Amino acid sequence: MDILEPTSLEEALAALGDDSKLIAGGTALVLMLKNRLISPERLVSLGRIGGLDGIRWEAGTGLHIGALATIRQAETSPVVREHFPELARTFGQVANVRVRNAATVGGNLSEADYASDPPCVLTGLRARVVLQSQHGSREIPLTEFFRDFYETALASDEVLTEVIVPESSAGARQAYIKYVTRSSEDRPCIGTFAWADVGEDGVCRELRVTLGAVAEKPQEFGEAEASATGERLSDDLIRHIASHYAEHIDPLSDMRGSAWYRKQMAEVFVRRAIQLALETGSRGSGLGSGD
Numbered sequence: 001m002d003i004l005e006p007t008s009l010e011e012a013l014a015a016l017g018d019d020s021k022l023i024a025g026g027t028a029l030v031l032m033l034k035n036r037l038i039s040p041e042r043l044v045s046l047g048r049i050g051g052l053d054g055i056r057w058e059a060g061t062g063l064h065i066g067a068l069a070t071i072r073q074a075e076t077s078p079v080v081r082e083h084f085p086e087l088a089r090t091f092g093q094v095a096n097v098r099v100r101n102a103a104t105v106g107g108n109l110s111e112a113d114y115a116s117d118p119p120c121v122l123t124g125l126r127a128r129v130v131l132q133s134q135h136g137s138r139e140i141p142l143t144e145f146f147r148d149f150y151e152t153a154l155a156s157d158e159v160l161t162e163v164i165v166p167e168s169s170a171g172a173r174q175a176y177i178k179y180v181t182r183s184s185e186d187r188p189c190i191g192t193f194a195w196a197d198v199g200e201d202g203v204c205r206e207l208r209v210t211l212g213a214v215a216e217k218p219q220e221f222g223e224a225e226a227s228a229t230g231e232r233l234s235d236d237l238i239r240h241i242a243s244h245y246a247e248h249i250d251p252l253s254d255m256r257g258s259a260w261y262r263k264q265m266a267e268v269f270v271r272r273a274i275q276l277a278l279e280t281g282s283r284g285s286g287l288g289s290g291d
C-alpha cells in the first residue's frame with residue numbers, strides 16, 4: 001500500500017480516487033485496516049497540510065472549525081467554549097484524552113459511526129460541512145450529510161475541510177447527555193441533545209431534540225418538536241414529546257443495549273435532556289468577539 005503525505009490540499013485532492021483512502025488522525029482508519037474491513041491501494045495523509053486546523057468565530061456566519069482540528073483542540077478552544085460551551089463539553093466526552101489528541105473533528109464526522117457524540121450535537125445545532133474537490137467546493141447541512149451506517153454524502157474525490165456552526169443557534173439553551181452502558185470512555189448507548197429557544201415570557205419559540213447512537217444517523221422527529229412551539233414546556237408536554245420519540249424511533253440492538261432497552265432509555269433521556277436544557281442548560285454568547 002502506498003502512503004502519500006501531500007503538503008497542500010490541492011496535492012491531496014489530485015491524489016484521491018476510487019482506490020485511495022484519506023487518513024487524518026488514523027484512530028478509526030487504522031482499526032478498519034487492521035480488521036481488513038478496507039484495503040485501499042493508496043493512503044493519502046492529511047497530516048502535513050497546514051491551515052486546515054483553525055478554529056475561529058466569524059460575525060454573521062458563526063463558528064468555523066477546520067477539519068484537521070483535533071477533538072482535544074475543539075474541546076479546549078476558548079472560541080468554542082465561549083460560543084458553544086455544550087459543544088466543547090461534548091468534544092470533551094469523546095473516548096479518552098489520548099484518542100482526542102489524535103482524532104480530528106473532520107475524521108469523526110467522515111467516519112459516520114452511528115455511535116458517535118459530535119454528530120448528534122452538531123446536527124442539532126444545524127451545522128454544515130464544507131466539502132472540497134478539484135472541481136470546487138460545496139456546503140451541505142449535516143442533516144443531509146449522514147446517509148446510512150458509515151455512509152455520508154462525501155464523494156471519493158472530496159475532502160471535508162470545515163465545519164460551520166451557525167451563529168443563530170448560539171443563544172438558545174442547550175444540553176447534551178451521553179449515556180454509556182459500559183466503560184466511561186466508551187461510545188454512547190444513547191446520546192441526547194436538546195436545544196430550546198424560550199422567550200422571556202417562558203413560551204417556547206423552537207425546540208430541537210436530536211438522538212444519537214440509536215440508528216444509522218442522528219434522529220429527530222419534527223412533529224414532536226413542533227408541538228412545543230408557542231407553548232410553555234410543562235412537565236406534561238415534555239413527557240408527551242419524550243414518549244413520541246420513544247414510540248417513533250426504530251432502534252438497533254448492539255453490545256451497548258438492545259432495541260427494547262434503547263426505546264425505554266430514549267423516553268428517559270429525551271425528558272431529562274429537555275429538562276436539563278431548561279434548568280441549567282448552557283447558552284452560547286451569541287455575540288462575536290473574534291478569536
Ligand SMILES: Cc1cc2nc3c(=O)[nH]c(=O)nc-3n(C[C@H](O)[C@H](O)[C@H](O)COP(=O)(O)OP(=O)(O)OC[C@H]3O[C@@H](n4cnc5c(N)ncnc54)[C@H](O)[C@@H]3O)c2cc1C
Nearest residue numbers: 024025026027028029095103104106107108110116117160
Ligand atoms: C478507543 C476509541 C474510543 C472512541 N470513543 C468515541 C466516543 O466516545 N465518541 C465518539 O464520538 N467517537 C469515539 N471514537 C471515534 C473517534 O472519535 C474517531 O475514531 C475519530 O474522531 C476519527 O478521526 P480521525 O482523525 O482519527 O479519522 P481517521 O481514522 O483518520 O479517518 C476516519 C475516516 O474518515 C475519513 N476521513 C478522515 N478525515 C477526513 C476528511 N477531512 N475528509 C474526508 N474524509 C476524511 C477517513 O478516510 C476514514 O474513512 C472512539 C475511537 C476509539 C479508537
